[in-house]
Amino acid sequence: MTHKVLNSPTIRRMPSYLHWLLRMKRIGKKYVASAELAEYMKIRWIVVRKDIALTGIPGQRRVGYEINALIEAIREYLGWTNQLRATLIGAGSLGTALLGYEEFHQFGLCIESVFDSDTNKIGKIVRDREILDIAKISTVLKKEKPEIGIICTSAATAQIAADQLVRLGIRYIWNFANVTLNVPPDVIVQREVIAGGFAMLAVKIKNDKLGRKSDELEE
Amino acid sequence: MTHKVLNSPTIRRMPSYLHWLLRMKRIGKKYVASAELAEYMKIRWIVVRKDIALTGIPGQRRVGYEINALIEAIREYLGWTNQLRATLIGAGSLGTALLGYEEFHQFGLCIESVFDSDTNKIGKIVRDREILDIAKISTVLKKEKPEIGIICTSAATAQIAADQLVRLGIRYIWNFANVTLNVPPDVIVQREVIAGGFAMLAVKIKNDKLGRKSDELEE
DNA sequence: TAGATTGTTAATCGATTAACAATC
DNA sequence: TAGATTGTTAATCGATTAACAATC
Numbered sequence: 001m002t003h004k005v006l007n008s009p010t011i012r013r014m015p016s017y018l019h020w021l022l023r024m025k026r027i028g029k030k031y032v033a034s035a036e037l038a039e040y041m042k043i044r045w046i047v048v049r050k051d052i053a054l055t056g057i058p059g060q061r062r063v064g065y066e067i068n069a070l071i072e073a074i075r076e077y078l079g080w081t082n083q084l085r086a087t088l089i090g091a092g093s094l095g096t097a098l099l100g101y102e103e104f105h106q107f108g109l110c111i112e113s114v115f116d117s118d119t120n121k122i123g124k125i126v127r128d129r130e131i132l133d134i135a136k137i138s139t140v141l142k143k144e145k146p147e148i149g150i151i152c153t154s155a156a157t158a159q160i161a162a163d164q165l166v167r168l169g170i171r172y173i174w175n176f177a178n179v180t181l182n183v184p185p186d187v188i189v190q191r192e193v194i195a196g197g198f199a200m201l202a203v204k205i206k207n208d209k210l211g212r213k214s215d216e217l218e219e
Numbered sequence: 220m221t222h223k224v225l226n227s228p229t230i231r232r233m234p235s236y237l238h239w240l241l242r243m244k245r246i247g248k249k250y251v252a253s254a255e256l257a258e259y260m261k262i263r264w265i266v267v268r269k270d271i272a273l274t275g276i277p278g279q280r281r282v283g284y285e286i287n288a289l290i291e292a293i294r295e296y297l298g299w300t301n302q303l304r305a306t307l308i309g310a311g312s313l314g315t316a317l318l319g320y321e322e323f324h325q326f327g328l329c330i331e332s333v334f335d336s337d338t339n340k341i342g343k344i345v346r347d348r349e350i351l352d353i354a355k356i357s358t359v360l361k362k363e364k365p366e367i368g369i370i371c372t373s374a375a376t377a378q379i380a381a382d383q384l385v386r387l388g389i390r391y392i393w394n395f396a397n398v399t400l401n402v403p404p405d406v407i408v409q410r411e412v413i414a415g416g417f418a419m420l421a422v423k424i425k426n427d428k429l430g431r432k433s434d435e436l437e438e
Numbered sequence: 439t440a441g442a443t444t445g446t447t448a449a450t451c452g453a454t455t456a457a458c459a460a461t462c
Numbered sequence: 463t464a465g466a467t468t469g470t471t472a473a474t475c476g477a478t479t480a481a482c483a484a485t486c
Contacts, residue, residue, distance in 0.1 A: 009453075011422050015414035019397070033467065040399055046455065049468070061468045062462045078418050079425030097313035098413075103397065107414055108421070147424070172424050174417065178238065178322065180259055188427055190420035194317075194411075195234035195326055198393065199297050201409035202327070203230050205366070205391050206298030208407055228477075252443065265479065268444070280444045281486045 010051045014074050015107065016041055017051070021071050022106060033064035080108035086174070087141060089161040090152035091116040091124075091131045094176055098152065099127040112146055117157070134164070141168055148172045155179045162189075229270045233293050234326065235260055236270070240290050241325060252283035299327035305393070306360060308380040309371035310335040310343075310350045313395055317371065318346040331365055336376070353383070360387055369393045370400075381408075 020040050024032055034052065038045035052065060055073035059065040075081050088095050088111050098104075099111060115134040116122060122133045132140055149165035151158050151173060158177030165173060166183055175181055175191045183189060239259050243251055253271065257264035271284060274292035278284040294300050307314050307330050317323075318330060334353040335341060341352045351359055368384035370377050370392060377396030384392060385402055394400055394410045402408060 008419075008422075011418050012412065012415035015418050016399075016412055019414075035467080042399060044455080047453090050454080053469080059468050060462075061460075062466050064467070077422075079421045079428075084421065084424070093312040093315035093319065097311070097316055100312065101413065103414060104417070107417060109417060148420070171427075172420065174420050180235075180261060188420070188423050190416055190423065192413075192416045193231065193235060194320065195238075195322060196231035197409055197411045198323070198326060198328060199230050199234050200227075201367070201391065201393050201407070202298045202303065203227075203296075204407050204409065205303070208390075209298075254443085263479080266477090269478080272445080278444050279486075280484075281442050283443070 010054060011078070013041065013043075013047075013051055014078055015103075017048070018071065018074050018107070019103065021067050021074070025067050025071065029067060031060070031064040032067050032070065034059075036064075075108070083108050083110050084148055085144075085146040086111045086148035086150050087113045087115065087137075087146045087165075087170075088150045088152060089115050089134065089137075089165070090154075090157075090177075091118075091121050091126055092152060092154075095150075095152035096126050098150065098176075099129065109148075111150065112144075113140065115140075134161075137164060138168055145169060148174060150174045150176070151181075152176045229273060230297070232260065232262075232266075232270055233297055234322075236267070237290065237293050237326070238322065240286050240293070244286050244290065248286060250279070250283040251286050251289065253278075255283075294327070302327050302329050303367055304363075304365040305330045305367035305369050306332045306334065306356075306365045306384075306389075307369045307371060308334050308353065308356075308384070309373075309376075309396075310337075310340050310345055311371060311373075314369075314371035315345050317369065317395075318348065328367075330369065331363075332359065334359075353380075356383060357387055364388060367391045367393060369395070371395045374398045 017037055020037060021032065034048040035045045037048045041048070052059070052070065055070070055077045057065065057069050057073040086109060088098065091114050095114065099114065104111065113132060114126065114129050115132050115137050117134045121131045124131050145168060147170065149161075149170045149172070151161050151165075153161050155178045158175065158179050159181060162173060162175070162181045162183055166187055171187050173181065173183065173187060173189045175189055178193070178195075180191070181189055236256055239256060240251065253267040254264045256267045260267070271278070271289065274289070274296045276284065276288050276292040305328060307317065310333050314333065318333065323330070332351060333345065333348050334351050334356050336353045340350045343350050364387060366389065368380075368389045368391070370380050370384075372380050374397045377394065377398050378400060381392060381394070381400045381402055385406055390406050392400065392402065392406060392408045394408055397412070399410070400408055
């Protein structure tokens with residue numbers, strides 16, 4: 001057990017850089033300076049430069065980094081050069097939100113199919129995709145098995161969904177359900193914990209309030 | 220600019236510990252060992268112990284940690300002892316998903332009101348709450364101003380929403396929109412970047428594929 | 439007692455920050 | 463040239479890991 005937890009902040013920042021770069025490319029810009037990315041991200045420019053250095057592409061002194069080259073380098077770094085195909089389990093509000101996330105397409109993620117167990121939902125269309133019956137998942141996906149399974153079910157049914165995905169031979173799971181999944185050791189799970197973000201905010205708030213209190217004392 | 224980015228993994232793990240502890244408490248358990256939490260979280264037990272040590276509560280050798288005490292200590296650590304009141308801007312699928320997140324209540328987050336600008340949505344009920352007209356936000360919130368504003372609008376309108384919140388005097392923002400918000404320096408923003416999680420997964424996949432390739436070579 | 443579990447201290451690792459060099 | 467920007471190296475900081483002590 002006890003997987004090594006890789007939590008590199010650099011990796012998490014990359015999509016935000018990419019977002020800005022794609023925007024700049026769209027308006028016809030050719031070069032970007034690290035200070036500009038830093039300003040956008042509200043982080044120090046040295047952080048940006050260190051991150052970019054990891055992608056291996058050089059900049060031009062006094063000019064900055066070539067946007068096209070940087071976009072490609074980041075895509076390479078993240079393994080986003082080839083399209084990654086995914087299936088979504090759970091067409092609730094969170095699943096629907098993910099389907100509507102347009103940038104995924106540019107990021108190399110293609111959500112090809114959507115499954116749910118709710119008979120009220122099966123057959124309906126969300127974001128231009130028909131919700132399919134989870135009971136039929138193995139027949140539907142047999143021909144063209146996606147690499148990634150995205151779990152947006154309730155916590156109660158997430159493990160069942162994971163078992164189904166694993167049985168189909170899907171080895172990469174992006175888990176938004178609020179549970180730790182039990183999977184074979186060769187299956188890779190990326191878990192999103194929404195409450196983790198709230199914990200971060202709460203601690204910032206706590207520190208802010210303490211800081212203000214001590215400010216008052218100093219006055 | 221250039222806020223110090225606090226990204227303590229410990230803070231992000233705390234809600235997951237809490238989740239397990241609350242579950243154990245519900246089934247009547249009194250003590251928990253660090254190895255048990257580690258097993259649940261799929262991390263090393265030493266990490267759990269170090270995290271718990273930060274909360275300041277001692278365990279009992281050979282027994283573990285008292286669940287009630289640990290729950291309180293974690294709540295204290297995260298500043299979740301008092302209820303934090305919030306308003307939600309944007310009743311799309313992501314906003315709806317957040318409203319349905321039941322654990323928030325236990326975590327001290329109370330989403331009191333929901334606003335949207337879409338006339339098709341205003342007046343409708345989502346998750347037992349009426350969607351209010353964003354144009355009326357200042358009158359509605361005047362009496363009882365929440366501390367936190369949660370932004371779940373499109374990227375295009377998130378800045379407008381943030382400006383409105385700031386004008387109302389709300390200084391803590393939880394931003395799910397895919398933009399960097401410009402706010403006065405005394406306003407604290409916690410931004411969630413969904414694509415960041417996908418970047419993590421993609422890098423894990425990339426490494427996994429490389430590893431398998433090298434396995435093949437070794438054979 | 440032996441074994442299970444927490445507690446403590448030191449070592450390691452990785453990310454951030456600082457300082458200064460290089461050069462277009 | 464002077465200034466803007468990247469490049470490089472070292473220092474610092476914080477999180478993880480390891481090793482062993484303490485004790486119920």
